[in-house]
Amino acid sequence: MKQQQKLFILALILFIFGLLHVQTVSAEENPCLACHANLKEPAKYLHAALKTGCETCHRKEEGKSHPEQKKSIVLIQNMPKLCYGCHDQSKFKGKMVHAPFGSGMCTSCHDPHQSNTNKILKEPLPEVCYTCHDKKNFTKKKVHSVINVVGCTTCHSPHASDFPNLLPSSATDVCITCHKSQSSGGHVIAMPGKRFHPVRGVTDISTITYIKVPDPKNPKREIEIPDPDKPGKELGCTSCHDPHSSDYKRLFTAQRLCLKCHKY
Numbered sequence: 001m002k003q004q005q006k007l008f009i010l011a012l013i014l015f016i017f018g019l020l021h022v023q024t025v026s027a028e029e030n031p032c033l034a035c036h037a038n039l040k041e042p043a044k045y046l047h048a049a050l051k052t053g054c055e056t057c058h059r060k061e062e063g064k065s066h067p068e069q070k071k072s073i074v075l076i077q078n079m080p081k082l083c084y085g086c087h088d089q090s091k092f093k094g095k096m097v098h099a100p101f102g103s104g105m106c107t108s109c110h111d112p113h114q115s116n117t118n119k120i121l122k123e124p125l126p127e128v129c130y131t132c133h134d135k136k137n138f139t140k141k142k143v144h145s146v147i148n149v150v151g152c153t154t155c156h157s158p159h160a161s162d163f164p165n166l167l168p169s170s171a172t173d174v175c176i177t178c179h180k181s182q183s184s185g186g187h188v189i190a191m192p193g194k195r196f197h198p199v200r201g202v203t204d205i206s207t208i209t210y211i212k213v214p215d216p217k218n219p220k221r222e223i224e225i226p227d228p229d230k231p232g233k234e235l236g237c238t239s240c241h242d243p244h245s246s247d248y249k250r251l252f253t254a255q256r257l258c259l260k261c262h263k264y
Contacts, residue, residue, distance in 0.1 A: 035067060043114035049086060050113060057082060057112070079104040094160030100132065101159050108132075109158065125151030140245035146178070147244060155243070172199060175237040182237070204239045205261040208232035 032054050033040055049056050059076045066072035075082055080092070083106050092101070100108040109128055111120050121128050126138065129152050138147060146154050155174050156166045167174050176183040187197035209230040212222040226232070237243070239260075241251040248255055 039113055044116045045118060045120050046114045047112060047120055056085075079106050092159045094157070094166075095162045096164060096166055097160045098158055098166055125153060138244045141247045142249065142251055143245040144243060144251060170236070171238050171243075172236040175243075179237075199236060200234075202235045203232040204235040205232065206239070 057075060058073050060066055061072050061074050064072035077085070080101070100106075106112075108131070109121055111122050113120075115121060117124050117128075123131070126147055130138070152158075155168075157168060158166075161167060163169055165171070182199065187199055209227040209232070210224040211227045212224055215221050215223045233239075240253060240257055242253050243251070246252060248257075254260055
């Protein structure tokens with residue numbers, strides 16, 4: 001019985017010391033929370049760094065009193081180096097870099113403390129993207145369903161990529177991830193003679209730039225030839241379909257679409 005009493009007393013002492021420790025931590029954080037009251041409000045998603053204390057990212061500037069003087073509290077490092085203290089830098093490298101991330105402004109999209117949106121975004125997708133990108137271009141009569149259902153990051157990396165437009169692969173490969181019936185390289189609309197319009201391996205005629213050069217057969221006049229320094233882009237899904245929104249059916253980029261390349 002005495003042994004049980006001793007164990008109970010020991011457990012009670014440890015519990016009290018635990019409470020004192022929690023109170024000490026809270027007391028240390030209270031000075032910050034006294035002014036930054038918004039951090040007291042519960043949020044669904046918390047930045048993991050908050051658990052390690054404010055000093056993980058912030059420090060007091062020497063020679064300045066806080067909070068009386070401006071800029072008396074500064075970051076221990078400039079962004080994005082500060083973020084790389086926890087986040088693997090190799091995951092944010094690529095030939096193409098998202099502009100706000102490239103300038104080190106991680107907090108353009110992410111709240112550094114807490115948020116009610118996943119990934120501690122300041123606003124849900126796609127609204128956070130409209131901070132920089134004109135919403136009108138994404139809200140025309142016909143909207144690509146993936147934008148409002150899943151979000152922009154379904155097709156685009158928010159940080160960096162080795163492919164144009166921050167895509168995870170070529171535009172056509174991204175499209176056939178969902179539109180599998182076009183994966184063979186033939187278009188869904190049959191042409192005369194049961195042929196299919198190609199979507200791979202040919203040049204998008206509408207993207208060719210022409211220059212004027214002397215006619216080798218008649219130097220007195222000029223002819224137009226494709227600019228060898230500016231080759232046209234490869235024909236792909238986005239040659240005919242806007243990947244975001246359009247005023248035309250099937251997200252076509254023009255009303256009389258075929259006239260972009262063909263004359264009839």
